[in-house]
Amino acid sequence: MSIQLSLEQRNSVLHNMATLVHQKSELIINANQKDLDAYSGNDKAMYDRLEVDQNKIKGMISSLQQLTELDDPVGVERFRFVHDNGMKVTNKTASFGTILIIYESRPDVTIEATGIAFKSGNKILLKGGKESIHSNLEIVKLWHQALSENNITTNWVQYLNYNRTETQAFLEKPTQKVDLIVPRGGEKLIDFVKTHATCPVIVSGRGNNFVYVHKEADRGLALDNIINGKTDKISACNAIDKVLIDKNLPNKEDFVRNLITTLKNYNVEILGDESLSKYEEVKQIKADSVWYEEFLDYKIVLGETESNVDAITKINQYSGGHSAAIITRNKKEAESFMSSVDCAAVYHNASTRFTDGFQLGLGGELAISTDKLHQRGPIGLQHLVTNKWYIHGDGQIR
Structure with a gap:
């Protein structure tokens, strides 16, 4: 672990990096x-x-x-206690040390994850996919320039240009200390890391997010929510894959037909359960296993549900534990849904597309965790810390 940098040093590097990305944007795009x-x-x-x-x-x-505008997450006092013998005890946040993130295809992660890790006082090891190698290396060059301009060693940001065999060897026997690993990608990548890693892993798991259209829903709001969640960015883990429609929704037939027509305008393939596959444009699902799938494509499943309780049960059985939304005017039903659905982020009358560290005010995210320890949902600046005990005495012995 390197000597801890001051907040001023860390913010100065981040400020320089923002300037460099602006100045060198064409180099990044060309790479x-x-x-x-x-x-x-x-x-x-x-x-x-x-x-x-x-x-x-x-x-x-x-x-x-x-x-750069967010408070320092390091050294925040969590607990204070004065012992009977006069010792002064405090518990404060502390950086993890070194974080390894293994990710696929997304060059913006090389900015976002590094920025969050660095601001929270951590050294970061980046292992990107071969498909984004030129982009990643160009961005890492800029990180090293920003560090050097502040007279800080470039060891704070390292890129591991490893193939699969080299990556496996590093996970099983790291050649330097690693305190935390975050795999950010598909289920194959996550399984690979969990199988071979010898230090703690936080899983950034699958999406497979649900919207439940309650019987007291605003139908126009529900339509906009579903279309945004499905079509705004199909590659996002916070996109919608499943829609449950309450069978007692007034004018349900009109709502379903309008939803199908709008989805078709976006070239979305529509699958449906037995009750909704009666519509010509909807293909009946062939197996219940489709309810588990994350599509990352222009594809959606529509299903009918009996009640709030039925919707909650189905979501808890099939979803990836990422995000779920209820569309309703009934605040009591919304609160019941939100407290009972076992997802990292739950929404009432808003799009699941907001499950994102930057959108939720965290200054970006390292990943979106579907684990419950030590952090659930977007992993932001304040989550990349552990804690440490500080005890001040004047000769006390036990």
Whole structure:
């Protein structure tokens, strides 16, 4: 672990990095174009996550700027106690030390995750996917420039340009101390890391998010919510894959037909349970296993449900534990739904697309955890710390 940097030093690096990303945006985009040209797959979600345009550059800069404005998460007092013998005891937040993030295709993670880890006093090891190598290395160059301009060693940010075999070897027997690993990607990546890692792992798991249209829903609001959640960004883990519609929704037939027509306008493939597959444009699901799937595509499942309790039960059985929303005018039913659904983020009359560290005021995110320890949901600045006990005495012995 390196000697802890002051808040002023950390903020200065982040400020410099925001300036460099603005100044060197064309270099980043040109490097990214090499990655896009080399990408030979047909995964639309992967391509979307891989691409860097001016909007993503603006997002990178905004994330860095928001981080500089946030309070220092290190050294925050959590507990104070004076012992009978006069010892003064405090418990304060402390940096983890070194964090390894293993991620696929998203060059913006090289900005966001590094910024959050660095601001919270952690050294970060970055292991990106081969599909984004040019983009990642260009961004890491800028991190090293920002560090050097502040007379800080570039060891705070390291890129591990390893293949799968080298990565496995590092996970099983790290060549340097690693205090925490965060895999951010598909289920195969997560399983690979969990199988081979020899230090704590926080899982950034699958989405498979649900919207429940309650019988007292505002139908226009429900339609807008579903369309936004499904079509705004199909590659996002906070996108919607499943919709449950209360069978007692007034004018349900009109709502369903309007929803189907609108989804079809966005070229969304629609699957449905037995009750909703009667519509010509809806294919009946062939197996219940589809309820478990995260699509990351223009694909959605519609189902009918008996009640709030029925919706909660189904979501808790099939969802990825990421995000779920209820659309209703009934605040009591909304509170029941939100307290009972076992997801990291629960919504009332709002889109699940807001499950994002930057959108929720965290200055970005390292990942979105579907674990319950030590942090659930977006892992932001204040979550990348552990704690430490400080005891001051004047000769006490036990």
